[in-house]
Amino acid sequence: MSTVDRERLRDLMDAERRRFATDHPRSLELFERSKRSLLSGVPMNWMTRWAGGFPVFVREAHGAHFVDVDGREYVDLCLGDTGAMAGHAPPAAVEAIARQAANGITFMLPTEDSAWVGEELTRRFGLTGWQFALTATDANRFVIRLARELTGRPKVLVFNWCYHGSVDETFITLHEDGSVSARAGNLGPPVDPSVTTKVVEFNDVPALERALADRDVACVLAEPALTNIGIVLPEPGYHDALRELTAAAGTLLVIDETHTICAGPGGYTAAHGLKPDALTIGKAIASGVPAAVYGFTPEIASRLGPMTSEQEADTGGSGGTLAGNALSMASMRATLGEVLTDAAFERMIALGERFTSGVESVISDGGLPWHVTRLGCRAEYLFSARRPRTGAEAAANADGELDAYMHLFALNRGILLTPFHNMALMSPATVDWDVDRHTAVYAEAADSLIA
Numbered sequence: 001m002s003t004v005d006r007e008r009l010r011d012l013m014d015a016e017r018r019r020f021a022t023d024h025p026r027s028l029e030l031f032e033r034s035k036r037s038l039l040s041g042v043p044m045n046w047m048t049r050w051a052g053g054f055p056v057f058v059r060e061a062h063g064a065h066f067v068d069v070d071g072r073e074y075v076d077l078c079l080g081d082t083g084a085m086a087g088h089a090p091p092a093a094v095e096a097i098a099r100q101a102a103n104g105i106t107f108m109l110p111t112e113d114s115a116w117v118g119e120e121l122t123r124r125f126g127l128t129g130w131q132f133a134l135t136a137t138d139a140n141r142f143v144i145r146l147a148r149e150l151t152g153r154p155k156v157l158v159f160n161w162c163y164h165g166s167v168d169e170t171f172i173t174l175h176e177d178g179s180v181s182a183r184a185g186n187l188g189p190p191v192d193p194s195v196t197t198k199v200v201e202f203n204d205v206p207a208l209e210r211a212l213a214d215r216d217v218a219c220v221l222a223e224p225a226l227t228n229i230g231i232v233l234p235e236p237g238y239h240d241a242l243r244e245l246t247a248a249a250g251t252l253l254v255i256d257e258t259h260t261i262c263a264g265p266g267g268y269t270a271a272h273g274l275k276p277d278a279l280t281i282g283k284a285i286a287s288g289v290p291a292a293v294y295g296f297t298p299e300i301a302s303r304l305g306p307m308t309s310e311q312e313a314d315t316g317g318s319g320g321t322l323a324g325n326a327l328s329m330a331s332m333r334a335t336l337g338e339v340l341t342d343a344a345f346e347r348m349i350a351l352g353e354r355f356t357s358g359v360e361s362v363i364s365d366g367g368l369p370w371h372v373t374r375l376g377c378r379a380e381y382l383f384s385a386r387r388p389r390t391g392a393e394a395a396a397n398a399d400g401e402l403d404a405y406m407h408l409f410a411l412n413r414g415i416l417l418t419p420f421h422n423m424a425l426m427s428p429a430t431v432d433w434d435v436d437r438h439t440a441v442y443a444e445a446a447d448s449l450i451a
Contacts, residue, residue: 020052061088063429085284087429093287096334106325129301132324136282137165142318147219161391163228224268262378348377358439
């Protein structure tokens with residue numbers, strides 16, 4: 001099948017929307033009620049991005065499943081877009097959270113858990129000098145500020161269609177003619193991002209070299225693989241070139257593992273022997289409790305110490321009253337020590353392979369011009385035959401209509417994918433049946449388009 005009949009697709013989508021509205025009366029009722037008090041009817045803007053016209057309201061969640069307010073149960077392959085990658089309510093984290101909540105939540109003072117977590121982060125990622133934040137966005141913001149202070153340089157470099165949370169400097173797009181502009185939907189940027197940021201395509205070594213040549217870039221902020229425009233994997237030798245070019249230019253290399261922790265217990269960094277100057281990660285590391293971290297090489301940490309004096313601790317642009325709070329630290333210790341363990345990742349990655357194999361079999365059997373890409377225990381399918389090597393190629397091959405249809409089709413049959421794109425993630429609680437259920441639903445959706 002080389003193309004999809006768009007008129008048929010629209011008819012199918014209309015039927016799926018009607019089914020969704022019929023099956024979710026309580027969610028619809030709550031959504032309409034919420035419109036009277038919440039902006040767009042949701043507590044956070046990203047919750048508007050649902051193909052059915054309104055979000056499912058959740059009643060409870062355990063492991064790899066959740067139940068909505070209409071009593072319908074789902075296999076959760078979205079997992080809070082990585083925030084619940086540890087699974088919902090893992091017992092070890094729940095126990096630690098309850099214990100710490102009963103003994104105080106935040107003090108603006110350290111607990112013993114912070115020492116343990118710092119040591120575990122060093123074991124996993126090979127860096128030191130760790131600091132804590134509440135979100136990966138903040139971790140990235142703080143590292144950018146520190147990189148500018150260390151280098152005396154104004155610019156940041158990112159990759160086209162990257163994902164680093166809501167960091168202002170990263171909402172920039174590179175166009176085919178070489179011009180740059182703010183990303184569509186970038187609301188109220190403090191300055192034109194071209195003032196603060198350089199942007200090049202992922203996997204384009206010559207472009208990276210040219211962008212660093214002026215020696216005005218404080219840091220390159222990089223996902224080891226692009227993860228929010230489909231999965232775009234690095235080509236062989238790309239990370240070696242990235243490390244060599246940044247070092248030669250006196251530019252710090254910051255690796256954001258927030259999504260790529262799916263590659264293993266030490267993320268893509270440990271799995272592939274990367275050598276960043278700094279590393280950031282958030283979302284998954286505290287079983288859904290807000291927490292993020294950023295760390296440095298010993299050499300960078302030794303240089304930062306004198307710059308972060310106690311006299312200016314509350315005006316240095318990094319930190320926050322609730323950062324490193326006792327509740328987050330307790331949950332992080334339980335998550336890293338007992339949930340997202342080495343053994344858990346071995347199982348999760350095997351499930352990612354099973355998911356990918358199932359999708360590939362459907363694509364092959366149907367003669368579909370689609371593909372699926374896996375990174376550890378994370379996988380994503382795009383509706384194009386060619387596997388993209390840059391963010392621009394992935395964006396050009398995006399198919400919003402098919403994305404919406406496949407997502408809603410799956411949701412109506414008890415499978416939740418990430419609504420912004422067709423991403424599936426495995427948790428320690430995910431089992432073979434969950435994966436195989438998705439394969440069956442994916443095949444049913446493909447058949448509906450072919451018939």
